[in-house]
Amino acid sequence: MQRFRFWLICLLLAAAAPLHAQERVNVVASFSILGDFVKNVGGDRVDVTTLVGRNGDVHVYDPAPSDAKTIAGAKLLVINGLGLEGWLPRLLQSSGSKAPIITATRGIAPLKIGSDADPHAWQSVANAKIYVANISDALVVADPADAEVFRANAQAYLARLDALDREVREAVAKIPPSRRKVISTHDAFGYFAAAYGIEFVAPLGVSTESEASARDIAGIITEIKREKIPAVFLENISDPRLIRRISAETGARIGGTLYSDSLTGEKGDAPTYIELVRHNIKALTGALAD
Amino acid sequence: MIYDALIAPFTEFEFMRRALAAVIALALGGAPIGVFLMLRRMSLVGDAMAHAILPGAAIGFLLSGLNLFAMTTGGLIAGFTVAILAGMVSRSTGLKEDASLATFYLVSLALGVTIVSIKGTNIDLLHVLFGNILAMDDPTLLVIASNATITLLVLAVIYRPLVIESVDPLFLRTVSRAGAPSHLAFLALVVINLVNGFQALGTLLAVGLMILPAGIARFWSRDITGMICIAVASAILSGYAGLVLSFETKVPSGPAIILTAAVLYVGSVLFGSVGGLFRQMFPGRHLEA
Numbered sequence: 059m060q061r062f063r064f065w066l067i068c069l070l071l072a073a074a075a076p077l078h079a080q081e082r083v084n085v086v087a088s089f090s091i092l093g094d095f096v097k098n099v100g101g102d103r104v105d106v107t108t109l110v111g112r113n114g115d116v117h118v119y120d121p122a123p124s125d126a127k128t129i130a131g132a133k134l135l136v137i138n139g140l141g142l143e144g145w146l147p148r149l150l151q152s153s154g155s156k157a158p159i160i161t162a163t164r165g166i167a168p169l170k171i172g173s174d175a176d177p178h179a180w181q182s183v184a185n186a187k188i189y190v191a192n193i194s195d196a197l198v199v200a201d202p203a204d205a206e207v208f209r210a211n212a213q214a215y216l217a218r219l220d221a222l223d224r225e226v227r228e229a230v231a232k233i234p235p236s237r238r239k240v241i242s243t244h245d246a247f248g249y250f251a252a253a254y255g256i257e258f259v260a261p262l263g264v265s266t267e268s269e270a271s272a273r274d275i276a277g278i279i280t281e282i283k284r285e286k287i288p289a290v291f292l293e294n295i296s297d298p299r300l301i302r303r304i305s306a307e308t309g310a311r312i313g314g315t316l317y318s319d320s321l322t323g324e325k326g327d328a329p330t331y332i333e334l335v336r337h338n339i340k341a342l343t344g345a346l347a348d
Numbered sequence: 349m350i351y352d353a354l355i356a357p358f359t360e361f362e363f364m365r366r367a368l369a370a371v372i373a374l375a376l377g378g379a380p381i382g383v384f385l386m387l388r389r390m391s392l393v394g395d396a397m398a399h400a401i402l403p404g405a406a407i408g409f410l411l412s413g414l415n416l417f418a419m420t421t422g423g424l425i426a427g428f429t430v431a432i433l434a435g436m437v438s439r440s441t442g443l444k445e446d447a448s449l450a451t452f453y454l455v456s457l458a459l460g461v462t463i464v465s466i467k468g469t470n471i472d473l474l475h476v477l478f479g480n481i482l483a484m485d486d487p488t489l490l491v492i493a494s495n496a497t498i499t500l501l502v503l504a505v506i507y508r509p510l511v512i513e514s515v516d517p518l519f520l521r522t523v524s525r526a527g528a529p530s531h532l533a534f535l536a537l538v539v540i541n542l543v544n545g546f547q548a549l550g551t552l553l554a555v556g557l558m559i560l561p562a563g564i565a566r567f568w569s570r571d572i573t574g575m576i577c578i579a580v581a582s583a584i585l586s587g588y589a590g591l592v593l594s595f596e597t598k599v600p601s602g603p604a605i606i607l608t609a610a611v612l613y614v615g616s617v618l619f620g621s622v623g624g625l626f627r628q629m630f631p632g633r634h635l636e637a
Contacts (some may be wrong), residue, residue: 141514176637270480270482270600271594271595271597271598271599271600271601271604272357272363272364272482272591272594272595272601272604273369273594273595273596273597273598274598275361275363275482276357276361276363276364276595279363280359299480299483299484299485299488300480300482300483301485302485303363303366303483303484303485304363306362306485307361307362307363307606
């Protein structure tokens with residue numbers, strides 16, 4: 059019995075040892091854009107895992123058992139909050155995780171859609187800076203030894219975001235004010251619209267789950283014709299045929315794809331948050347220019 | 349006023365005209381199929397098939413990404429395989445058609461989930477595959493229309509053996525060998541109609557416009573020809589009324605069409621001339637006349 063206990067302890071130590079040897083902090087982010095922020099702040103001091111991967115739809119995600127395992131092994135869990143991850147509470151409960159949870163949108167005044175908060179706050183670069191600051195603070199608490207690294211990384215990344223913000227504003231300024239209006243299938247761009255003054259009209263509700271009625275589509279077609287909206291945009295998640303139909307019926311130009319809720323793969327148009335915003339603003343200026 | 353509500357939506361918006369054309373084509377192809385499904389007690393086959401096509405769609409997705417054509421073709425192949433295998437098993441053994449179909453579709457679904465997980469993506473493939481009645485483009489409309497044409501032509505060819513087999517399979521077996529081929533051709537038609545219906549309109553609408561009108565027709569006619577005509581007519585009527593309802597209120601179009609059909613169904617259950625509840629309660633007058 060003694061002997062057995064000895065081996066058992068040895069085994070436990072052996073299992074626990076790698077965690078100590080490798081000092082990287084295990085961070086789990088709920089979706090790919092948050093994962094990108096964490097990677098930029100954490101650098102090589104953190105291991106980031108995202109629950110909803112690239113190109114995945116975070117609104118309708120169906121967690122797998124492996125996700126519970128991922129969460130259980132995390133030192134820190136980064137979520138967006140504002141009701142985006144509706145599937146998360148049950149997953150947390152079943153994983154039995156004790157990791158602190160950081161809500162990256164803390165301190166952002168949410169826009170409202172109906173009576174609910176609009177969760178897509180990262181679409182404004184100014185908000186992205188708040189995300190980064192929150193994540194940096196949380197990482198410092200989770201791993202005080204690397205605090206300096208995290209602060210320096212965050213400073214560098216915030217400077218790049220500032221430059222990005224200026225870039226977007228300059229690009230929008232070149233579009234004639236009367237043409238700053240587009241249709242997109244997914245009204246994920248509320249914060250973008252509020253920050254940069256481009257109006258988005260959407261045929262579906264705030265969630266990609268709801269189905270459009272004939273009344274909605276007719277309303278949009280009438281709206282495009284009345285307001286002379288120059289462009290409609292496809293989304294990387296919703297049904298593109300609906301947009302094509304609206305475009306065929308109104309003569310509005312079909313813009314490229316706008317990425318809203320997820321990054322693309324490494325070879326796609328939007329492998330990082332900064333590239334995502336750049337891609338979106340390029341697509342918008344391209345379609346809205348005369 | 350009545351013009352504004354019932355006709356103006358269609359003259360004003362092209363997408364409404366296209367939706368109406370799609371619903372009519374779907375009714376012409378799907379409703380007769382639905383009648384035969386009902387007579388063969390296979391009314392739930394549509395929902396089973398919606399799951400059975402998953403592995404085919406997933407393989408199409410693995411080979412060529414989010415390509416609708418590849419995914420639909422894959423879905424068709426998977427659907428055919430499941431339907432034909434189930435049909436063959438039930439014809440050659442004692443297992444009933446619904447039981448063998450249930451087995452095959454569950455296996456197919458499990459296979460599909462496995463294949464999807466290989467790619468490690470969480471995109472809902474079926475969600476991508478299922479279309480919307482309001483988004484009819486030219487290719488989709490053409491597919492639905494040719495689909496309805498093929499269905500009607502093939503049904504015309506296999507009509508006799510199919511009817512006899514639905515009513516008295518033993519008799520057919522004694523007089524003809526057309527039973528098996530016509531049964532399999534019928535299953536193939538079911539799959540084509542469903543998969544194309546899913547791709548164009550979504551599950552609810554494709555299955556609903558097939559089965560509900562058959563249920564309605566059952567209460568108004570005793571012979572199969574009459575049932576088919578009534579089923580087609582009620583499918584077209586609920587399609588039209590559902591589109592108008594979706595235009596006037598904000599109900600999504602698919603559910604609006606099916607709910608309209610459901611109202612017709614409830615009316616038929618209550619007042620239908622064949623076995624409707626009122627007729628059962630007051631049968632006397634009918635017999636005297």
